[in-house]
Amino acid sequence: MLQTESIENALQSNAWPFIEAKKVLDRVGHTTPAKGYVLFATGYGPSGLPHIGTFAEVARSIMVQQAFKQLSNIPSKLLCFSDDMDGLRKVPSNLPNPEMLASHLGKPLTSIPDPFGETISYGEYMNSKLRSFLDKFGFEYEFFSSTQCYKSGMFDYMMLKVIEKYDEIMALMLPSFRTERRSTYSPFMPICPKTGIVLQVPIIKTDLKNGTITYKDELNNLLEVPVTKGHCKLQWKPDFGMRWAALQVDYEMYGKDHMPNSRLYSEICRILGGTEPVQFFYELFLNEQGEKISKSRGNSITVEQWLQYAPVESMSLFMYHNPTRAKRLHFDVIPKNVDEYIIFNKKYHTETDPVKRYSNTVHHIHHGKVPIIETFGISFSLLLNLASACNPEDKSVLWGFINKYAPEVTQENSPYLDHLIDFAIRYYNDFIKANKIYVTPNSKQNIILQQLIAMLSILPVDSSAEQIQEKIYDIGNNHGYQNLREYFQELYQILLGQTEGPRLGTFVKLFGIQETINLIKQTLPVSSL
Known part of the structure; x- marks a missing residue:
């Protein structure tokens, strides 16, 4: 059981995860929902390899979930949902076998062969990468595949509900499109029984009794197909709201690019009998040139790259700060975030005010279980500059200087500092050494x-x-x-x-x-x- 004093201290914190968690607590009326838990959800589009933005969304969602746990005894779950039934719209530039992939454009990601030849499909490969990616960081979550949800019948009730509410949904959606798109739009996208392509075609007729829709194929023949068991999927905007209603999602965050459609998501959810979740938007990461990072272009730092040069907690700190502000993500930000983490960690363990501890960044990075680290006043930036001065081949050189500076500090009693030295030498060799420009003194x-x-x-x-x-x-x-x-x-x-x-x-x-x-x-x- 949570202690009242701890809850009060958490409630006074102005840290954004606690602010979000309070909204969720208010949404459920401070009681356990009928389904038995509060559901935090995060969505993933597996059209390309998971990147650092994927890590950010899951890590931030977990920060809010953990804050919620510190405010209440209500059970909660985190759901990671993969939109793997979406049709492949373009061939990512950073994947092998582009010609093969191009021949399957338009098909659901789970119906396309794996370009790496390791799993049964493109979607399955991306899902496996996502899950191993999340497992690597010890995230606790349940994984749902859109393909499985549609084909297993989990969404059948909602698909029939879309037929029932078809006119109401169309009245909501059509004003959001240009004139030419209105004449062809339908929330349903049938999967072509001949080609397997996800079709965007006008719907001629809906039949609630039989649970079917009718459309014209490429030869102008009328085809009647069921909307259940994965024969159809929904367009992405109705799909978003339908998923909220079907799974009874209580909280979800999404990127700023979804903001213009957030009202539509919520309205669809309500039309289908659900209650829209608490929503939080985050700004997108930009690369060094100020461009949006992209899974298909691979124009950003990957999680693996960051972890070559700095501890994971420095990356989590970067994710935590100012999520509603666009941030440039490039290798130059790494040293600053390592040093900020060291400062926040020290401040956390010397702080006596519990409210300020709850507001400290590292409390949310470590979910209240903040390890004690010691670098003996030596920052990551200082290690980089020490490396610049002595051009070390291995870390014994840096340790030689440190041992003279503080003889009591050793590799054995200072594992965190030893870890940072490894990172510093790697970062120096890859980013600083080749870019040095010495100035001749006047x-x-x-x-x-x-x-x-x-x-x-x-x-x-x-x-x-x-x-x-x-x-x-x-x-x-x-x-x-x-x-x-x-x-x-x-x-x-x-x-x-x-x-x-x-x-x-x-x-x-x-x-x-x-x-x-x-x-x-x-x-x-x-x-x-």
């Missing part, structure tokens, strides 16, 4: 560098990072820099070959005073030494 900068050497040469070895930082500041101020950011940027470009870097005092402390002097000397002309 006469003014030569003087500054000589003064830095002189200052460091007489600096006590036990000077703190803050004391070193102040000395570096003083030299910049003495040379008349109005904008010290510009001063430090120049030093980064000269010493590290990049426009940004760490607090130099911390860097010198970790890298070593003599090592830093040697680094500076490498940038100066021989005549200056």
